[in-house]
Amino acid sequence: MRNETLDIRGDYEKNGYVSPLDILTPSEAQRLRDDFERAEDAVSGDSQRLKLLYSYPDRLIPSFDALLRHPNVIAAVSPVLGPDLMVWSGALFVKEARSPKIVSWHQDLTYWGLDDAQEVTCWVALSEASEQSGCMRFVPGSHQNRIVPHVDTFDENNLLSRGQEIAVNVDEADTVAAALHAGQASIHHGHLFHASGPNQTNDRRIGAALRFIKPSMKHKNGARTLVALVSGQDEFGHFEIAPAPRGFLHEDDFALCRQDADRKKEILFEGA
Numbered sequence: 001m002r003n004e005t006l007d008i009r010g011d012y013e014k015n016g017y018v019s020p021l022d023i024l025t026p027s028e029a030q031r032l033r034d035d036f037e038r039a040e041d042a043v044s045g046d047s048q049r050l051k052l053l054y055s056y057p058d059r060l061i062p063s064f065d066a067l068l069r070h071p072n073v074i075a076a077v078s079p080v081l082g083p084d085l086m087v088w089s090g091a092l093f094v095k096e097a098r099s100p101k102i103v104s105w106h107q108d109l110t111y112w113g114l115d116d117a118q119e120v121t122c123w124v125a126l127s128e129a130s131e132q133s134g135c136m137r138f139v140p141g142s143h144q145n146r147i148v149p150h151v152d153t154f155d156e157n158n159l160l161s162r163g164q165e166i167a168v169n170v171d172e173a174d175t176v177a178a179a180l181h182a183g184q185a186s187i188h189h190g191h192l193f194h195a196s197g198p199n200q201t202n203d204r205r206i207g208a209a210l211r212f213i214k215p216s217m218k219h220k221n222g223a224r225t226l227v228a229l230v231s232g233q234d235e236f237g238h239f240e241i242a243p244a245p246r247g248f249l250h251e252d253d254f255a256l257c258r259q260d261a262d263r264k265k266e267i268l269f270e271g272a
């Protein structure tokens with residue numbers, strides 16, 4: 001793997017992202033995709049469970065919990081956040097083949113209700129994320145901004161919860177495409193301007209967005225949402241630490257995710 005030759009911390013501080021990083025072999029990525037698609041088939045008749053599966057694959061499928069703790073993932077994130085790492089969310093972003101779904105320009109931390117910016121997303125491609133399939137685009141250096149105003153569009157083709165979009169113009173000429181092969185990843189800052197376009201290919205574009213935080217972070221409203229402690233220690237106790245998944249799509253894990261989704265909904269839709 002060639003990540004050792006990168007200055008992850010230096011590049012991240014300068015640009016607000018690092019891409020591409022080699023994380024999984026193509027066959028490891030394919031195995032995760034297979035597990036996800038097997039789970040999808042198993043819950044396909046139940047829209048509530050399907051939604052929970054997209055939001056919490058890491059709490060419902062043991063191999064996705066293992067992804068959060070993968071040594072290459074930890075090695076990509078710890079140069080930025082340090083050795084104590086929690087994952088606040090591990091949701092999937094899926095764009096079906098030939099799908100018009102997009103993600104508008106936004107900054108991640110806008111609506112998450114967290115009190116600080118000690119957060120890094122590691123976005124792991126489980127299928128080809130090319131410009132044609134709608135990979136992410138970044139505005140290098142834009143993480144130096146604080147949170148800028150966003151407007152909610154609730155556009156049905158937008159994968160974001162509120163269809164939120166930053167209210168300042170982004171010049172395409174200032175952007176870079178973060179194309180990834182299956183098994184590669186990018187990391188990005190919670191204030192970085194980023195977006196992604198439609199999928200114009202014949203395969204699904206599937207990515208796991210792993211949201212790492214430092215344990216010192218907390219919710220401004222005091223909510224103790226569910227996190228996975230994946231490296232080091234939690235000396236703060238601001239969150240509820242999730243147990244390992246009890247099995248593949250275990251009923252008790254669905255119940256835990258349902259509870260957490262309700263807590264998060266209150267935060268994500270505050271003021272909407």
Ligand SMILES: O=C(O)CCC(=O)C(=O)O
Pocket residue numbers: 093103108121123134135136194195196207209
């Ligand atoms: O998957 C995408 O296209 C966008 C994901 C995203 O915005 C994020 O991970 O913060």
